[in-house]
Amino acid sequence: MPTMTVARRVVVIAEKAIERILLEEILKLGAKGYNCTYCFGKGEHGLIEDPFTGPEHGCVRIEIVTSVKVAEAIMEYLHQDAVQHYPITSFVDNVQVDARDTFYR
Amino acid sequence: MPTMTVARRVVVIAEKAIERILLEEILKLGAKGYNCTYCFGKGEHGLIEDPFTGPEHGCVRIEIVTSVKVAEAIMEYLHQDAVQHYPITSFVDNVQVDARDTFYR
Amino acid sequence: MPTMTVARRVVVIAEKAIERILLEEILKLGAKGYNCTYCFGKGEHGLIEDPFTGPEHGCVRIEIVTSVKVAEAIMEYLHQDAVQHYPITSFVDNVQVDARDTFYR
Amino acid sequence: LSGEELMHAGGFMLIGFITNTIIGCISYLVLKNFAKLRQIDAATVAGYYGSDSAGTFVTCKGVLDGKKGLDPSYNYAAYMPVMLAVMEIPGCLVALMIVSSLRKKGMDPRGNMPGEPGYDPRPLPDSLAEEVGHGADHGGHGGGHSSGRHGATETNGEKRFNSFISLELLHEVFLNPGLFLLFGGIIIGFVSQLQGSKVTQEDDKLFVQLFQGALCLFLLEMGMTACKRLRDLKTAGWRFVFFALVGPNIFATIGMFVAHGYGMLLGHQFDIGTYVLFAVLCGAASYIAVPAVQRLAIPEASPTLPLAASLGVTFSYNVTMGIPVYIEIAKQITNLLPIAGHVVETVAPLT
Amino acid sequence: LSGEELMHAGGFMLIGFITNTIIGCISYLVLKNFAKLRQIDAATVAGYYGSDSAGTFVTCKGVLDGKKGLDPSYNYAAYMPVMLAVMEIPGCLVALMIVSSLRKKGMDPRGNMPGEPGYDPRPLPDSLAEEVGHGADHGGHGGGHSSGRHGATETNGEKRFNSFISLELLHEVFLNPGLFLLFGGIIIGFVSQLQGSKVTQEDDKLFVQLFQGALCLFLLEMGMTACKRLRDLKTAGWRFVFFALVGPNIFATIGMFVAHGYGMLLGHQFDIGTYVLFAVLCGAASYIAVPAVQRLAIPEASPTLPLAASLGVTFSYNVTMGIPVYIEIAKQITNLLPIAGHVVETVAPLT
Amino acid sequence: LSGEELMHAGGFMLIGFITNTIIGCISYLVLKNFAKLRQIDAATVAGYYGSDSAGTFVTCKGVLDGKKGLDPSYNYAAYMPVMLAVMEIPGCLVALMIVSSLRKKGMDPRGNMPGEPGYDPRPLPDSLAEEVGHGADHGGHGGGHSSGRHGATETNGEKRFNSFISLELLHEVFLNPGLFLLFGGIIIGFVSQLQGSKVTQEDDKLFVQLFQGALCLFLLEMGMTACKRLRDLKTAGWRFVFFALVGPNIFATIGMFVAHGYGMLLGHQFDIGTYVLFAVLCGAASYIAVPAVQRLAIPEASPTLPLAASLGVTFSYNVTMGIPVYIEIAKQITNLLPIAGHVVETVAPLT
Numbered sequence A, B, C: 001m002p003t004m005t006v007a008r009r010v011v012v013i014a015e016k017a018i019e020r021i022l023l024e025e026i027l028k029l030g031a032k033g034y035n036c037t038y039c040f041g042k043g044e045h046g047l048i049e050d051p052f053t054g055p056e057h058g059c060v061r062i063e064i065v066t067s068v069k070v071a072e073a074i075m076e077y078l079h080q081d082a083v084q085h086y087p088i089t090s091f092v093d094n095v096q097v098d099a100r101d102t103f104y105r
Numbered sequence D, E, F: 001l002s003g004e005e006l007m008h009a010g011g012f013m014l015i016g017f018i019t020n021t022i023i024g025c026i027s028y029l030v031l032k033n034f035a036k037l038r039q040i041d042a043a044t045v046a047g048y049y050g051s052d053s054a055g056t057f058v059t060c061k062g063v064l065d066g067k068k069g070l071d072p073s074y075n076y077a078a079y080m081p082v083m084l085a086v087m088e089i090p091g092c093l094v095a096l097m098i099v100s101s102l103r104k105k106g107m108d109p110r111g112n113m114p115g116e117p118g119y120d121p122r123p124l125p126d127s128l129a130e131e132v133g134h135g136a137d138h139g140g141h142g143g144g145h146s147s148g149r150h151g152a153t154e155t156n157g158e159k160r161f162n163s164f165i166s167l168e169l170l171h172e173v174f175l176n177p178g179l180f181l182l183f184g185g186i187i188i189g190f191v192s193q194l195q196g197s198k199v200t201q202e203d204d205k206l207f208v209q210l211f212q213g214a215l216c217l218f219l220l221e222m223g224m225t226a227c228k229r230l231r232d233l234k235t236a237g238w239r240f241v242f243f244a245l246v247g248p249n250i251f252a253t254i255g256m257f258v259a260h261g262y263g264m265l266l267g268h269q270f271d272i273g274t275y276v277l278f279a280v281l282c283g284a285a286s287y288i289a290v291p292a293v294q295r296l297a298i299p300e301a302s303p304t305l306p307l308a309a310s311l312g313v314t315f316s317y318n319v320t321m322g323i324p325v326y327i328e329i330a331k332q333i334t335n336l337l338p339i340a341g342h343v344v345e346t347v348a349p350l351t
């Protein structure tokens, strides 16, 4: 049984318009990597759709596996006043990573 | 350290043909929001592919962060006889949400 | 409250070039099913992009809900020397599945 | 469309509808007994062949447009696109009827009938039924969904679900791709018409040329999709492939004889183009409308087998060898059995 | 472009810019008082109508190209594409100005003004503010983001975020789709020129034909997208739909009278084509540039309402009935009020 | 293709294969010593330039088709598409050979060689090797994957993985895009041929026109993708950009002299078109086939640097300035060194 260590996974779902700034900030805050999928959905701001490429490109779902400290910094950044005005949703949970991996540290 | 509250995340993977009815029901059952990504995969029903737009549009992965009660209602709905005949897979886990957020309540 | 059983969820994010072999091996190792979404991201290997279809088709995110034993076998396979040279990231966590479902066993 | 032509068209549509229904039933019997398919799969594939394919129709129209410039006998009746829309429906109905009768005969949730290998009457694998603690009392998962429910009462969630499925089903069966092509054409005509006739005249030559260019691209793309479908044939067996190759020729020929008979009845000799288009409507198998019906109403059927035949084999055959063969057969029929009083100017055989 | 023409063009652009600004303001007042929209939505939709639409412009150009071959009066000035780029800006500025004044008047984070239903001055729903344990002291979420912040100091994270938004905003307002069309055309001309003139000559006829083919496909696709947008009209009310249908005609007619006035001022009679293109620049509403501005700078506005009007109703009207109507009005104006010393050869009315 | 022509073609293909191999080696040396790239990156980029580009070939063919209508000397040999497929292979082989020798010389898992900055012989960062409890005994991660493994025995999982990689590699190297273009053309010819020759004749004029239209769209799209790749040049340094701009001209000229020498050897004067196409096959760099090989066989190389040069700089240069320059050079060579007994009718210089 390979030994596992615990890491934090932050999932951020935001409108595509602010995708670039979010990814830049996430790396600045210390995250080592992320993966993004385009998605669509409904929240407080109603259905967000790109009129041309269709709904599935309205939002971006960013998944970041990182350390507890960096995860906190990201959540703090996302809840700043300026950012909160945009359609953005975020939640966190724990995942187990193989002890041999360092992609998240 | 921002205080976090615990919420339930339901992930439903189903064939695109029943996407609309599922999303309508999920909102009727009390969920505040959801996000969807098109995906493809293999399960008991074999590989589901849209002959034209290619595999990656065969199924839809719906992720719903909501309260424990609503999560239970959704799982109950998904296991009804009529729904079970269609290719559909669902599982649940807990996530932590910033105490300041209400997108899921 | 429908009774739930605990299952393991393995998430593998890898370059699209080795998608087929990974999916074959995952099924050989005993997984009953999987679902895949195309994504893009940044890790130790830098931004992986398909020069034509654009970034969102650079990598594939494979999500496998399976038993603890099979999850371990998959993680072991992914950390073999030959596989490690390719851009690949994997992590595991627990999810709850409705007791009536057998899609993962 | 003159009154007389309208009457012809109406009769022809009725005959077309019946012909495709018969073709659907023949396919079911052949697939069940000759190709030894599961009854659920035989019924589904029969639905594909009892319907028609907009893509094959458009390709055949493109070929005829190219020829009729030099040889008017390749002309075709103006109401053929409407036939395309009408003749898409019978296949769906045939499949739905057979499947609902299979459900009544106790088909299991995986689609196997009593006596077929793997038949497992127990409801969907919830062998853990006993373990279900204090969950809502579910009773067994009766087979089939909309019809043939026994036991558990329908929750209103399920009622909404079933009505959604039936509504979507009506939408798929009657608003088939043939209709979209038909309305698409009319709207484009209307829009360019609105912007002054000069635009449309000039467009005609351009339109035909662009249409043929787009047709080549469509065929190339469909060809690649078709090849991918061929992989699923491995599990099917040679009889199934034989049906997918020979079937279209038989059904097309049946169609042309039916059209010829109808011509004799009316004492009116249809153009070669009309024969060939009708042949293609009978001989082609659907790969857009019926798969959508299958996904909604027949989840138990194999998702890959029917497409492997209709798109992988039949479509590829039709757009390459099929159309020239049907043209040749159409010429033979009109030459050998001329309709009294109508001498068809002899058309140069296919060079 | 001769010196005199350059002077004409410059003046015309200034007039176009002012006309679209006025159209934006008129729209805001009409939407606020007649269509009873929330002020934030009225301002946003006004931004759409105070801008123009590259798609409608290109469609109108295609129609005129088709006609001018037979009737030279359908010609149009060469600098019109530049007008397209210039007249895209006023709408964005009008919307941004009105919205920033709304923020100053205390708009709440959901976009409601004091007195509007649902007005909730409390900052973003963090009623749990008290529960926030030892989180960084955030103070209230002041309304609006870049401007009108009161209370909490801006963290440098927020500074970077706001500067990103402003930069992207400048990018969207000034690098509008009109510019891309303009540069795209120049680059293609340059590349084909580079590969020897013979290639371009031959290309010209092909280019116009291909262009018109692509135009049809673009219109078909836009038509389908437009229909999807119509669904969002349900919540809007008939007055809003009335504005989206009648507004373009009024704005287009205003535009043509302005162009005619400018012609009288210069003693120069513009071609019918120039009138019609200018009418379309005034009468059309943006659905690429301004939505991007809205997503960045006006997150509180409804994401669906503006597009339902500009794309669902106005675009569909313009490319079907609108353009022929504007052509007819242009002819009437030039016939009834001929500019001294210039007799316009009588053009055959729209057959 | 007559016997003699077949012999010419065979010889030409062999010469083309060798020329591109030499170009690959030259590129490696220039990139390593002049542009100071890491050896792994130098080898990968050398693979790009030792191969050719279907896109550039098709563009050059389009330009020549446009010209040969007016001036037959722009004609080209019919077997050039086969040269495209053959000359795509050497680049891949050059890169794979150099990389495997680098692995033997102890390249670390990040692709750095002993002596290069950041060289870290320790296997992949599993400094936690000790912490590995009772996991399957793994021993060290030897460098490189398929070849040069030392230590840990290969599990059959790894064997399957490595055989998958080698199979995919063969597929990428030999089934290159040039072949698809070749077969694509043959199949379309076959299908339209099958549907009666009349169709193909009429199609020819349409085909060339549509082909040129599609070519413009392809170039526009590639141009935009190319610009995006330019961003990755920032980290590369001016020498690398200089190579990507000047290299193609040198390699193209080498190619044309080689072709001219071959012509002299045979006493046969090739058309200008053949010279130019051969120049483009030598001067262009791959951006479809070799990137796929790199992803499979050279995961350690930088994923962005090679494409920035081959797609961002070289492709953009070739399709705008490159092709006219190569045409001019080809004319100079044929004029200044006429092959005995063959007087080339003087072709009007590029107007």
Ligand SMILES: Nc1ncnc2c1ncn2[C@@H]1O[C@H](COP(=O)(O)O)[C@@H](O)[C@H]1O
Residues within 6 Å of the ligand: A013, A014, A015, A039, A040, A041, A042, A043, A044, A045, A046, A048, A059, A086, A087, A088, A089, B032, B033, B034, B035, B036, B063, B064, B065, B066, B103, B104
């Ligand atoms: N409860 C939820 N569960 C999952 N995703 C959500 C939820 N609420 C919102 N989202 C996603 O987050 C995006 C922005 O949310 P909002 O700011 O609430 O409009 C939406 O487009 C959804 O894709």
Ligand SMILES: Nc1ncnc2c1ncn2[C@@H]1O[C@H](COP(=O)(O)O)[C@@H](O)[C@H]1O
Residues within 6 Å of the ligand: B013, B014, B015, B039, B040, B041, B042, B043, B044, B045, B046, B048, B059, B086, B087, B088, B089, C032, C033, C034, C035, C036, C063, C064, C065, C066, C103, C104
């Ligand atoms: N064990 C699994 N893990 C993750 N996704 C699954 C699993 N089984 C099925 N799926 C997904 O759920 C869809 C429907 O499953 P099924 O009803 O078993 O055919 C499949 O297409 C997969 O995308």
Ligand SMILES: Nc1ncnc2c1ncn2[C@@H]1O[C@H](COP(=O)(O)O)[C@@H](O)[C@H]1O
Residues within 6 Å of the ligand: A032, A033, A034, A035, A036, A063, A064, A065, A066, A103, A104, C013, C014, C015, C039, C040, C041, C042, C043, C044, C045, C046, C048, C059, C086, C087, C088, C089
């Ligand atoms: N820390 C991370 N969190 C989420 N996804 C990651 C992370 N690191 C890498 N990835 C994903 O895994 C892929 C390969 O990672 P790598 O091997 O580190 O280049 C990347 O393209 C990302 O999509």
Ligand code: NA
Residues within 6 Å of the ligand: D020, D023, D048, D049, D050, D051, D052, D251, D281, D282, D283, D284, D285
């Ligand atoms: Na049929």
Ligand code: NA
Residues within 6 Å of the ligand: E020, E023, E048, E049, E050, E051, E052, E251, E281, E282, E283, E284, E285
């Ligand atoms: Na306007």
Ligand code: NA
Residues within 6 Å of the ligand: F020, F023, F048, F049, F050, F051, F052, F251, F281, F282, F283, F284, F285
């Ligand atoms: Na080369």
